[in-house]
Amino acid sequence: MEIIKPLIQYLAVIILSPLLLGLINRVKAKFAGRRGQPLLQLYFDLYKLSYKTPVYSRTTTWLFRAGPVIGLSAILCALAALPFAGRPGFLAFDGDFIFLIYLLGLGRFFTVLAALDTGSSFEGMGASREVQFAVFSEPAFFLALAALSKATGKLSLSGMFLALEPASWQAAAPALLLLTAALFIILLAENSRVPVDDPNTHLELTMIHEVMVLDHSGPDLAYILYGAALKLWFFGALIASAVLPRHSGSWLYDGAAFLGMMAVIAAAIGTVESVMARLRMIKVQYLLMGALVFSILALLFQTGR
Amino acid sequence: MGLYPLAALAFGGALLHVLNHALFKGLLFMGAGAVLHGAGTAEMEALGGLSKRMPRAAFLFVLGAAAACALPPFNGFAGEFLIYLGAFSALNGPANIVLAALLALAVLSAAGALALAVFSKAAGAVFLGEPRTQAAAGAHNCGPLMNAGMTLLAAACVVSGFAAPFLILPVSTALGAAFGLRTTLDFSGAAATPLIYLTAAFLALAAIVWVLAEKRRFFLGGRQPAAGPTWDCGYAAPSARMQYGASSFSQPLTAFFQPLLRKTLNIPVIAGYFPGKASFSSEARSVVFDHLYAPVIVRLRGLAFRFSWLQHGRLQFYILYIVAALMALLLWKL
């Protein structure tokens, strides 16, 4: 088992992921004609928050303090198993993507419980909507990965991405296109991007992810923000690995291409956020059902081949 | 027949899940019993904030709820993982098997997400937040024996989560008794490697949690966090009834599935600019019970009622029944 390369990949992910959010904000600012926040703003925010003294509500219990820790641990553990530029991370085994999706579920469970712990109706609203969206996005996620598994014939994430050649894009173009679209919609939903949720405002209309963490402060909030950046990297890496099928054999070249693709995806997210408004709550359900339908279609196309 | 190993994997996963299910379901039911004992009611809309009054029970219930949602690293995960793996392996088979696998995957994942919604609702509405009624505010803690029972089961949940590869042996034995040696070998061969990797991943997860908790303590640097009320957006008089209750938490989902659930809503008519008191109620009766079980049971009861004349309470006739039955058996055997 290699140690050095996966370790360097893991460190790269841990250090570079807050940059993605900075990129997205910069793209949105460009669209709005502003200059925008510095690219490294999230790093400064994390540093500032880590050394602040938190304020805890008297209603909260141990769950409120444990929620951010468990959420961040879940996504850090998931990143250890995530392939980087098509190459496996620390852990790669048959069915590892099932473990990854359930790790995200673990983070979601404890975030929701920490939100309900505050006894505030705002957090309850966000938690209720969060679990509702999960009912639609998790089947879509599983079926998109099922379509990918069928297209490549492998059962582990790194196996699937390693088996994707430009020839497989030729052969299975409709299925791969549809599942990439489904994964992109799921990325928008899970990371609270427009059109599912507005990451900037705290109005009742957009109370989903942002409001679940309304009462956190200090190091807890730093953990949550960092976890959100890592989760964005997670979904972006899945899309980048699916879209970039070239494996030139050189670790450096592939890694650079992968990082470039992540930047392109961040720009794409920023563009989508700038040209669309947030959807009505009912329409968000339909959007996620659309992602589910894309995944099912991708699987059916791959079957009929 | 390349499909044989997949069936073994999925079936073994199901058996493993049944085994783990016994552990966490027992824990959850005990938790419900503790709540009923402490607060005197099991109505979720009337509870809340019990985590401060019965902390040990709350902790163990949350653990059981996490295991019930099949979350890693608890024991519910391993069985579901094997079932998923079986379904994914089935995708390489013929077309009708692929359709069955698609259906299985869609239903399994939707059910998993619904389970997460349900258990976060249950744990949240009962134990977290502020108490909604006096009964909840005055709840008393359960005794040490109750806590001991729950702790035992919770420890079993955690241990069998981390030691899932050891559970392959009893499951393989069961499979072998039912289906033969080949199934046993298929199952243990396919399930061993992933489960061992999973245990390694669970240990990594536990290590990361410990590291992050220590880091947090370091960041706090010995300072005492400040205490304050929950942020209420400047509202002047927040009350405990304003929290999200159990039915309001699940309202988006129940609204989506309304054609199946047939919830009845009792919405008041509000007229005028300064309306007075109004009350709203919603009830979700079990559709399966009302339309499937109840008619059948009523019919069965009616049928059985026809024979109620047999039960009249007179001892002599009961003795006559016994003698008649013995005579009939004797004549039949002759």
Place this chain on the structure above:
Amino acid sequence: MSTLAELTIVFIILLNLALAVSGSMSVCIRLAAIQGVAAGLLPLLAGGGVMRGRAMAFAAFIILLKGAVFPWLMFRAREKTGARRDVDPLIGYPSSIMLCLGAFAASSWLGSRLPLPHSGVAFIVPASLATIFTGFLLITTRAKAITQVLGYLVIENGIYIFGLALFVEQPLMVELAILLDVFVAVFVMGIAIFHISREFDHIDTDQMDELTDWHQSEEGGNI
């Protein structure tokens, strides 16, 4: 080229899903027009790159008809009758999209059972059957008369794609004959809708379920 044809088929199937769920009539008319144009382009893409003059002329004619003439007729019918903008579906979004998806799965299965010649492009038969089914869905679950004409147009798109799968000798001649029928039908229906709306002040077929003679006889009028 075959990849491009396959992607066009996928696009047509996605248009079916969009037709099943969209709620605005102008969007539906445009979607049906785009689907007709895509169906018209298919023989050029699936022909293996051989661009015969006659094939191109036919394709251009069909694209003009389905992409420009039919939408124009439908929009005119809608303005003349002053119909409302939305479509009034009788079943909700989740049910319609699941029905459409189920139709695609069923037509895939059906396509594998039918003894058809193996065409170079995959999914032609499932796409055509799914399009025909979407047309039926539009006809049965929408209450306005214009959307029923739209459903008929979508069915015709599906039949056209199915004709491609059959590799009939001179398929375009047969198709042109069908297209002429459809053209006349749309024309006639357009005129009929205009007259219906002038007579009844609406084109809601849901409400046109009784003969007025029956009404009069019940109220004691003259038969």
